[in-house]
Amino acid sequence: MPQLSDVVAEIAAEMAARPDRGQVATYIPELGRVDPNQFAIAVALADGSVVEGGDCETFFSIQSVSKVFTLTLALGLAGDRLWNRVGREPSGSRFNSIVQLEQERGIPRNPFINAGAIAVTDMILSGHQPREALGEILRFLQFLSNDDSVFIDKAVAASEERTGYNNRALANFMKGFGVVDNPVEFVLGVYFHHCAIAMTARQLARSGSFLAHQGRNPATGHSVVTAERARRINAVMLTCGHYDGSGEFAYRVGLPGKSGVGGAILAIVPGKASVAVWAPGLDAAGNSHLGRIALERLTARMGWSIFGGSAAETS
Numbered sequence: 533m534p535q536l537s538d539v540v541a542e543i544a545a546e547m548a549a550r551p552d553r554g555q556v557a558t559y560i561p562e563l564g565r566v567d568p569n570q571f572a573i574a575v576a577l578a579d580g581s582v583v584e585g586g587d588c589e590t591f592f593s594i595q596s597v598s599k600v601f602t603l604t605l606a607l608g609l610a611g612d613r614l615w616n617r618v619g620r621e622p623s624g625s626r627f628n629s630i631v632q633l634e635q636e637r638g639i640p641r642n643p644f645i646n647a648g649a650i651a652v653t654d655m656i657l658s659g660h661q662p663r664e665a666l667g668e669i670l671r672f673l674q675f676l677s678n679d680d681s682v683f684i685d686k687a688v689a690a691s692e693e694r695t696g697y698n699n700r701a702l703a704n705f706m707k708g709f710g711v712v713d714n715p716v717e718f719v720l721g722v723y724f725h726h727c728a729i730a731m732t733a734r735q736l737a738r739s740g741s742f743l744a745h746q747g748r749n750p751a752t753g754h755s756v757v758t759a760e761r762a763r764r765i766n767a768v769m770l771t772c773g774h775y776d777g778s779g780e781f782a783y784r785v786g787l788p789g790k791s792g793v794g795g796a797i798l799a800i801v802p803g804k805a806s807v808a809v810w811a812p813g814l815d816a817a818g819n820s821h822l823g824r825i826a827l828e829r830l831t832a833r834m835g836w837s838i839f840g841g842s843a844a845e846t847s
């Protein structure tokens with residue numbers, strides 16, 4: 533078995549040098565200004581240590597990776613009733629698609645496409661002021677990462693607030709079907725801001741650790757969710773975490789994972805590790821181009837695919 537620290541160093545060196553870097557998202561203008569030549573990888577292990585490579589001190593916009601954590605919070609509030617409002621099947625469509633919503637009477641396919649995540653945010657908001665709901669989401673990430681420097685990048689949130697016509701359409705459409713309870717602008721305000729949470733790769737890897745260890749964060753000893761819930765969140769990440777690129781991600785990487793248009797991916801190696809990668813350039817499905825390749829290298833070298841296979845195979 534190769535040494536993890538060697539593998540991580542090799543991956544960071546390869547990703548820094550590659551010319552194919554994908555395209556940064558420009559539909560949120562503030563994300564369009566991010567330098568695509570950056571790359572970070574952090575692997576949080578069961579003993580609480582983190583193996584790192586690349587730009588691990590740099591804060592990035594976690595965007596849709598935040599949907600893993602809002603789903604976790606909403607399941608804590610609503611339990612399995614959540615699944616009456618949001619499905620758990622892959623959509624086979626782009627992350628911001630509206631096409632299925634009409635046919636399926638406003639019920640989003642899963643909690644990771646934009647429509648589903650907006651419905652989940654609505655559940656967290658119920659009974660609270662937007663500021664309180666947002667504070668709860670931010671504090672949850674500070675608690676999971678065990679680091680109070682996690683923050684909301686107001687410039688990114690404002691940038692999306694100015695240009696988020698598509699998300700407004702999704703939210704209004706669901707409101708028309710009674711799937712969103714709260715005022716649409718309140719729900720979107722919380723949604724845009726939780727997508728604008730900024731973290732480092734180290735913080736993000738630590739935040740996902742509870743999903744790798746049966747609901748318990750091994751670095752802090754905190755129980756976050758039950759083992760059963762962690763398993764189910766991982767299942768939804770595997771099938772839906774990369775939108776219409778989820779099949780390709782499972783095929784190439786073989787881990788539950790969640791991507792965001794800021795270029796981050798959180799991937800879970802059950803029983804072993806929580807991995808955060810960040811490379812701002814995206815592929816055609818809106819997932820990090822080099823982030824996926826880096827994870828593909830990692831699972832092949834370490835034998836970490838959940839589908840089996842030995843270490844150091846070539847892909």
Ligand SMILES: NC(=O)CC[C@H](N)C(=O)O
Nearest residue numbers: 595596627646727792793
């Ligand atoms: N895939 C993503 O990361 C999308 C999140 C982004 N905030 C949006 O709503 O469009």
